Amino acid sequence: MSSTLVDRLRAGLPDGAVVTDPAITASYANDMASFCPAEPPAVVVLPRTAEEVQHVMRTATELRVPVVPQGARSGLSGAANTSADCIALSLVKMDRILEVNPVDRIAVVEPGVINADLSKAVLAEGLFYPPDPSSWEMCTIGGNIGTASGGLCCVKYGVTAEYVLGLEVVLADGRLMSTGRRTAKGVAGYDLTRLFVGSEGSLGIVVKAVLALRPAPPPQLVLAAEFDSVRAAGAAVCEIMSGGHVPSMLELMDRTTVRAVNSFAQMGLPESTEALLIAAFDTADPAADLAAVGALCEAGGASQVVPAEDQAESELLLQARRLSLTALEQVKGTTMIDDVCVPRSRLGDLMEGVEAIAGKHALTIGVVAHAGDGNTHPTVCFDAADPEESRRARESFDEIMALGLELGGTITGEHGVGVLKKEWLARELGPVGLEMQRAVKQAFDPLNLLNPGKLF
Structure with missing residues (x-):
């Protein structure tokens, strides 16, 4: 590690913001993805202001040092993984909610704000921030923006990209740029805000975000339907969506996932089922909506349909769904979580x-899916200490991505590309698309300092 780099960083940052202790820097080396190379960074920087981020990027540009922006490192694609020569730029201390405006229905936040903390803060004002990844109690808004993350309620409310109105971004050379707006409408120039959403820290570093909010919906009620095949459950999803229903959540768990959740948390889910469909409504009359969807499920061959009678039962079912990925991790100790999204009509084919x-x-591969939007999470469970099993795990992961593309889908619906899916991004985009993506990267980051080696 260069003493010049550390000295220059410390010259413009407060005490404690620059970390060089190897025992600490090693903990910033990677996110939660498997099969993604990582090395401890040369130094970890923890800024608290946009001006401090600008200082880091000016220093990095002058010394030609790569920078890897990081949030909570809860990602699943290796996008936050570092190399031995880089600066790990952790934004977790930029965690202020700067404004909640009920009239304009916006929140202004820094990138280190935890998703769940924002949700609670705006709810106190009668408002709702819909994107809710499964890791919402730990993931940051900056990370959500970087990966264009979604969540359980996307089927009705959409994904992160639909709620980011404007950004303040520090560019690779340290300049500060504003994009977007605070207004409900605006079409001035290219939509650079959307360009940064999902860019995985490769174009600039988000230091402030203007987020759209909605009025808080009524409490939702939940229904669980058991099916004897994933094909039948997928067909029921098609009937629900083609019937004009607008559930606030429509989730699907296969047999492997249900059993894993029961083993992990003793939830008492029906282990005899091949597929468990969970639907929720937050409408004025959720019981009526659940009854209509329940009838469609029964007509589609559901062996049992159980609507929750109250909020407590609803929360129990939702907790079972939220525990799915954690439970699957316990099966063999290590997981590779795929993120293939297919048209709803092909959900049964994918599963x-x-x-x-x-x-x-x-x-063992468990599948849990945001069935309402076709986003599936096939989760490969394997023993990382077994080289042969690890090889088969990686091969199966690639075959699942190939299947997703064959079915007209995409290699990632909300987790991003990072390191894990670089080769597959090239296949999905094609040579012309990849060339144009690289041209955008070159325009914003000509020295290739921001998160190099990610995406492509």
Whole structure:
């Protein structure tokens, strides 16, 4: 590590903001993805202001040092992984909610704000910030913006990109740029705000965000429907959506996931089911909506349909769904969580295909899905200490992505590309698309200092 780099960083940052202790810097090396290379960074920087981020980027540009922006490092693609020559720029201390405006229905926040903290803060004002990734109690708004993350309620309310109105971004050379607006409408110039959403820290560093809010909806009620095949459950999803219903949540758990949740948390879910569909409504009359969807499920072959009678039962079912990925981690100790999104009409094909891939490779692969928008999370469970099983895990992961593209889908619906899916991004975009993406990167970051080696 260069003493010049550390001295220059410390010259413009407060005491404690620059960390060089190897025991600490090593803990910033990676996010939660498997099979993604990482090395401890040369130095970790923890700024508290936009001006401090600007100082870091000016120093990095002058010394030609790569910078990896980080949030809570809860990501699943290796986008926050560092190299030995880089600065890990952790934004977790920029965690202020600067404004909640009920009239304009916006919140202005720094990137280190925890998703759940924002949700609670705006709810106190009668407002609602919809994007709710499964990691919402730990993930940051900056990380959500970087990966264009979604969550359980996307089927009705949409994803992060639809709620980011404006940004303040520190560019690679240290300049501060504002994009977007505070207004409900605005079409002045290219939509650079959307360009930064999902860019995984490769174009600039978000230091402030203007987020759209909605009025808080009524409490939701939940229904669970058991099916004897994932094909039947997928068909029921199609009937629900084509019937004009607008659930606030429509989630699907396969047999493997249900059993994992029961083993992990003793939830008492029906282990005899092959697929458990969970639907929720936050409408004025959720019971009526659940009854209509329940009838569609029964007509589609559901063996049992159980609507929750109150909020407590609803929360129990939602907790079971939120625990899915954590529970699957306990099966073998390590997981690779895929993020393939397909058209809703192909959901049954994808889940059957994953089951065949699991059998082919003699692996446990659980599937949990945001069924309402076709975003599936096939989760490969394996023993990382077993080289042969690890090899099969990686092969199965790639086969699932290939299947997703074959079905007209995409390699990632909300987790991002990072390191894990670089090769697959090139396949999805094609040579012309990839060339244009690289041209955008070159325009914003000509020295390739921001999160190099990610995306492509």
